[in-house]
Amino acid sequence: MMDVTEHYDPDFIYTDGTSDQPFSGNGTGTGFKANAMQIVIADFYNRSIQRRGMVNTFSIVKFRHNTNGTVNTEEFGIPEKINSKEPWIAETPVGDWFYAPDFTYNSGMMIKYIIEAIARDGNAAICISLLPDGSIILP
Known part of the structure; x- marks a missing residue:
C-alpha cells in the first residue's frame, strides 16, 4: 500500500480486515502482532501533505472506531x-x-x-x- 501511495498519489485508500484493524495480526491465529496499519495511514497522510500542501485525502479502515x-x-x-x-x-x-x-x-x-x-x-x-x-x- 505504501508503494501505491508513493507512486500513484491516491485520493483515498481502503482496507478490509478480520479484526479491529487490518494488518494487526488479531484474529489470524498466528500470534504475531503488528502496527502496520498505523504506519501505512501515517505514510499516506504525510505524503498527502508533502504533495498537496494539505490533507485532502481520506482512508477507509474497516472494523475501526x-x-x-x-x-x-x-x-x-x-x-x-x-x-x-x-x-x-x-x-x-x-x-x-x-x-x-x-x-x-x-x-x-x-x-x-x-x-x-x-x-x-x-x-x-x-x-x-x-x-x-x-x-x-x-x-
Whole structure:
C-alpha cells in the first residue's frame, strides 16, 4: 500500500480486515502482532501533505472506531436512521466480493442501495468483481 501511495498519489485508500484493524495480526491465529496499519495511514497522510500542501485525502479502515480522517463502513447494511455524526460508506458487492459464474445482475437493487445510503447522509461503494481474465462484463 505504501508503494501505491508513493507512486500513484491516491485520493483515498481502503482496507478490509478480520479484526479491529487490518494488518494487526488479531484474529489470524498466528500470534504475531503488528502496527502496520498505523504506519501505512501515517505514510499516506504525510505524503498527502508533502504533495498537496494539505490533507485532502481520506482512508477507509474497516472494523475501526471513528478516528479523524477515517471513514467507517456499513457492509451489506444501511443505518435505520440518518447518520450524520461521522462519515460513513455503505458497501456491497454485485453478486459476491469475488468472481462467481452465472450471476444475474440486479440494477434496480443497486440503485436503491445507493439512494438509501445517500438519503441517510452516507455514500455508497459497489464492488463489481473482475472476471478471471481481469475484464468486466456489463449486462
